[in-house]
Amino acid sequence: xxxxxNVIALGGIRKVFQADEVETHxxxxxxxxxxxxxxxxxxxxxxxxxxTLLSILGLLDTASAGSYVLNGHDVAVLNAAExxxxxxxxxxxxxxxxxxxxxxxxxxxxxxxxxxxxxxxTAERRERVQESLERVGMAHRMRHYPAxxxxxxxxxxxxxxxxxxxxxxxxxxEPTGNLDSRNGEAVMALLDELHKGGATLxxxxxxxxxxxxxxxxxxxxxxRVVDEETYERLRHEDEQRLDALIGQRVETGV
Numbered sequence: 124x125x126x127x128x129n130v131i132a133l134g135g136i137r138k139v140f141q142a143d144e145v146e147t148h149x150x151x152x153x154x155x156x157x158x159x160x161x162x163x164x165x166x167x168x169x170x171x172x173x174x175t176l177l178s179i180l181g182l183l184d185t186a187s188a189g190s191y192v193l194n195g196h197d198v199a200v201l202n203a204a205e206x207x208x209x210x211x212x213x214x215x216x217x218x219x220x221x222x223x224x225x226x227x228x229x230x231x232x233x234x235x236x237x238x239x240x241x242x243x244x245t246a247e248r249r250e251r252v253q254e255s256l257e258r259v260g261m262a263h264r265m266r267h268y269p270a271x272x273x274x275x276x277x278x279x280x281x282x283x284x285x286x287x288x289x290x291x292x293x294x295x296x297e298p299t300g301n302l303d304s305r306n307g308e309a310v311m312a313l314l315d316e317l318h319k320g321g322a323t324l325x326x327x328x329x330x331x332x333x334x335x336x337x338x339x340x341x342x343x344x345x346x347r348v349v350d351e352e353t354y355e356r357l358r359h360e361d362e363q364r365l366d367a368l369i370g371q372r373v374e375t376g377v
Contacts, residue, residue, distance in 0.1 A: 126156070127195070128158050128159055129156045129157065129158055129159075129192070130157050130158065130159055130161075130193070130194050130291050130292045130323050131155065131156065131157040131180060131191075131192070131193055131194075131292065131325070132155075132156050132190075132191070132192040133153055133154060133155040133156070133180075133189065133190070133191055134154055134189055134190040134191075135152050135153070135154065135188065135189040135190065136150055136152070136153040136154075136155075136176075136179065136186045136188070136189035136190075136191065137150055137151055137152060137153075137186060137187045137188040137189055138150040138172070138175050138179065138184075138186055138187050138346075139187045148346055149172050149175040149346050150172045150175055150176060150179075150186070150346045150347075151345075151346045151347050152189075152347065153172075153176065153189070153346075153347070153348055154348065155341065155348065157292065157323065157325055158323075159291075159323055160318075160321055160322075160323055161323055161324070161338055161339060162314075162315075162318040162323075162324045162326075162337045162338040162339070163324065163325045163326070163337055163338065163339045163340075163341060164325075164326050164327075164328060164333070164334040164335075164336070164337035164339070164340050164341065165177070165325065165326070165327045165328075165334075165341045165343060166327070166328055166329065166330075166331060166334040166340065166341070166342060166343070167329075167342055167343035167344055168329075168344070169329070171343040171344055171345060171346065172343050172345075172346040173327045173329075173343055174296070174327065175346075176327075176343065177294060177296055177325075177327045179191065180193075180214075180294055180325065181210065181214055181216060181294050182198065182201075182206045182207075182209065182210040182214065183210075185198075193209065193213055193214075193291075194213050194291040194292075196209055196213075211236060211239055211240065211288065212240070212288065212290070213290055213291045213292065214290050214291070214292060214293075214294055215284075215285030215286055215287075215288060215290035215292070215293045215294070216285055216293075216294055216296070217278075217281055217282055217285050217293060217294070217295040217296065217298045218281065218296055218298075219296055219297040219298065219300035219301055220301060221269070221274075221277045221278055221280075221281045221301070222281065223269040223277055223280060223281060223284075224269075225268065225269050225270060226268075227268070228265070228266055228267065228268055229256070229261065229264050229265050229266070229267050229268070229269075229272075229280050230249075230252055230256075230265045230266065232269070232280060232284055233252045233255055233256060233280065233283045233284045233287050234248050234249070234251075234252045234287070235284065236284060236287060236288045237251060237252075237287060237288060240288070251287050251289075252265075252283075252287060253265075255283040255284070255286045255287040256280075256283045258283065258286060258317070258320075259279040259280070259282050259283045259286075259313060260279065261276065261279045261280055261283060264276065264280070273306070274301060274302050274303070274306055275302055275305075275306030275309055275310065278298065278299075278301075278302060278306070278310050279310070279313065282298075282310070282313060282314075282317075286317070286322075291323065292323045292324070292325060293314075293317070293322055293323065293324045293325070294325050294326075294327075295314065295324065295325070295326040295327070295328075296327050297327060297328055297329065298310055298311075298314065298326065298328075299311060299328070299330065299333060307333075311333055311336060314326070315336060318338070324337075
């Protein structure tokens with residue numbers, strides 16, 4: 124029976140990509156529960172499956188095998204239209220590249236997800252936009268356009284857009300990846316503030332410093348969830364193999 128305290132419940136998730144008769148196992152037997160109000164980070168080396176996992180969590184991709192329950196919805200039985208509707212209602216996305224539309228004002232960018240929902244009138248949409256922008260400290264920039272904002276300000280607007288639909292969970296994909304250290308730290312402080320205010324957060328990051336700020340840390344290695352000790356051992360073995368390979372090439376002049 125599904126635990127009602129879980130926003131996300133993954134069981135035995137596998138993802139296999141096929142190309143030219145070659146199978147690539149991006150995820151192998153991933154089990155992951157995220158409870159309401161939790162702040163979870165997912166980290167690991169490049170190519171370990173972080174982006175693939177986040178795409179599945181965000182209903183942007185489907186698993187090859189395994190079960191996924193999102194806020195009470197069994198994802199496996201949803202058709203494309205239902206997936207789109209639930210994605211819009213239950214998930215707020217924060218992207219590395221902000222993904223703001225340059226021809227739309229800050230207000231219009233934040234309001235956009237609500238225009239795809241039925242039953243929300245203009246007055247309520249504007250009220251929600253105002254509330255979301257106030258939460259991220261950007262209400263005073265409502266009439267500006269993305270090009271008139273700094274990178275840090277654009278990411279704050281992107282966070283407001285993710286919040287405006289009052290989703291069950293926020294999924295953040297490398298939210299500081301396009302920011303300098305000062306703006307990156309400011310965005311991380313904002314995410315921490317949102318978590319303390321009750322938001323459920325799942326963040327993918329390659330930056331160990333930011334991963335450590337989360338309430339719970341998940342490590343991925345070669346498509347598998349591993350504990351900290353195993354992660355460090357595998358990472359060390361990987362580094363040793365790479366050093367040995369470089370040494371062989373130096374010796375042979377390749």
